Amino acid sequence: MEFIDLKTQYRRVKPSVDARIARVLEQGAYVMGPEVGELEQVLARYCGSRHCVTVASGTDALLIALMALEIGRGDEVITSPFTFIASAEVIALVGATPVFVDIDPRTYNLDPGRLEAAITPRTKAVIPVSLYGQCADFDAINEIAGRYALPVIEDAAQSFGATYQGRKSSALSLVGATSFFPSKPLGAYGDGGALFTDDDRLAQAMREIRLHGQDRRYHHPRLGLTGRLDSIQAAVLLAKMEVFDDEVAARARLADRYSELLREAFADEPAAVRTPYVAPLNTCVYAQYTIEVEHRDAFVARMTALGVPTAVHYPVPLHRQPVFEYLGLPPGRFPVAEAAAHRVVSLPMHPYLTEADQVRVVRAAKQAVG
Numbered sequence: 026m027e028f029i030d031l032k033t034q035y036r037r038v039k040p041s042v043d044a045r046i047a048r049v050l051e052q053g054a055y056v057m058g059p060e061v062g063e064l065e066q067v068l069a070r071y072c073g074s075r076h077c078v079t080v081a082s083g084t085d086a087l088l089i090a091l092m093a094l095e096i097g098r099g100d101e102v103i104t105s106p107f108t109f110i111a112s113a114e115v116i117a118l119v120g121a122t123p124v125f126v127d128i129d130p131r132t133y134n135l136d137p138g139r140l141e142a143a144i145t146p147r148t149k150a151v152i153p154v155s156l157y158g159q160c161a162d163f164d165a166i167n168e169i170a171g172r173y174a175l176p177v178i179e180d181a182a183q184s185f186g187a188t189y190q191g192r193k194s195s196a197l198s199l200v201g202a203t204s205f206f207p208s209k210p211l212g213a214y215g216d217g218g219a220l221f222t223d224d225d226r227l228a229q230a231m232r233e234i235r236l237h238g239q240d241r242r243y244h245h246p247r248l249g250l251t252g253r254l255d256s257i258q259a260a261v262l263l264a265k266m267e268v269f270d271d272e273v274a275a276r277a278r279l280a281d282r283y284s285e286l287l288r289e290a291f292a293d294e295p296a297a298v299r300t301p302y303v304a305p306l307n308t309c310v311y312a313q314y315t316i317e318v319e320h321r322d323a324f325v326a327r328m329t330a331l332g333v334p335t336a337v338h339y340p341v342p343l344h345r346q347p348v349f350e351y352l353g354l355p356p357g358r359f360p361v362a363e364a365a366a367h368r369v370v371s372l373p374m375h376p377y378l379t380e381a382d383q384v385r386v387v388r389a390a391k392q393a394v395g
């Protein structure tokens with residue numbers, strides 16, 4: 026059993042992927058070819074955004090958003106301590122200071138109730154992360170940020186395809202940034218990412234930054250990057266968009282089935298496993314199906330011995346990462362994130378899981394809780 030099975034998906038989309046890649050190879054426009062513009066139109070329409078700007082990775086998407094907003098030295102940017110390193114890394118990369126706000130224990134997303142207390146005159150943006158495929162509480166976050174005129178950048182790397190109050194992740198705030206890393210809900214066959222906004226000026230700035238800050242050939246009013254998405258990755262993503270709605274539905278159905286099987290298996294000890302909570306306003310795209318168990322590390326070791334792969338997203342909250350030691354944030358500073366980091370474990374999840382796979386995973390989990 027694989028944690029994420031991309032090969033079964035490939036067999037499904039192979040005719041379209043192969044044909045589209047062959048067209049790129051034959052036409053020879055390997056960078057900024059027609060597939061890139063076509064994909065941007067498809068994705069913008071999908072999210073209900075005026076603009077989509079594809080980029081080289083989810084990390085570049087966040088970085089380019091911060092650069093376009095001219096955030097840098099002396100500025101503070103608020104984000105979650107319970108996320109992948111990239112969410113805070115980009116803040117430090119532009120020379121600003123990451124400021125962490127603890128999470129909601131049920132959704133694992135930035136707790137809007139703690140946001141206002143973290144805002145200072147130096148705060149220049151907020152980056153809520155929509156973790157595991159579920160959007161943060163954007164109405165509450167946008168309302169607080171709006172009172173301080175702070176731009177909100179959604180880190181939608183794990184939540185592309187999810188909805189919040191019927192609106193698509195990536196289109197819930199001034200700008201949304203997603204990732205097309207292969208294991209993400211919408212994954213390329215290499216690195217990729219995209220930015221979404223309704224703001225024309227911001228979209229133009231982000232387009233320029235992904236191309237070395239160029240507004241016309243060899244004329245550079247600002248600094249930028251080699252931040253483009255390859256034509257071949259755009260071709261792959263166009264093919265995968267043909268089945269994406271179906272895959273999002275499958276993920277939700279499989280997650281419900283996992284929760285049902287776990288409830289049945291642990292009916293005699295319901296406190297032993299906590300299944301995912303999805304807030305009433307949300308649909309989750311289950312980039313991860315993440316449970317909580319008491320003795321997580323022993324659980325992981327036993328699952329491995331039983332032949333069931335698991336993953337821990339994430340064992341160390343960002344304020345405890347060596348690279349952020351300079352922030353001087355001690356253990357215990359973000360107790361909800363720290364408790365989650367000790368307890369969470371993700372089970373195999375992808376749209377092509379079978380009932381037999383799920384039964385096997387849950388049987389193993391019952392044994393592994395021990």
Ligand SMILES: Cc1ncc(COP(=O)(O)O)c(C=O)c1O
Pocket residue numbers: 082083084085108109111112154180182183204205206216217218
């Ligand atoms: C929450 C989060 N933010 C940002 C990123 C960065 O995306 P990428 O790997 O495409 O640079 C990831 C990817 O793992 C992520 O999970």
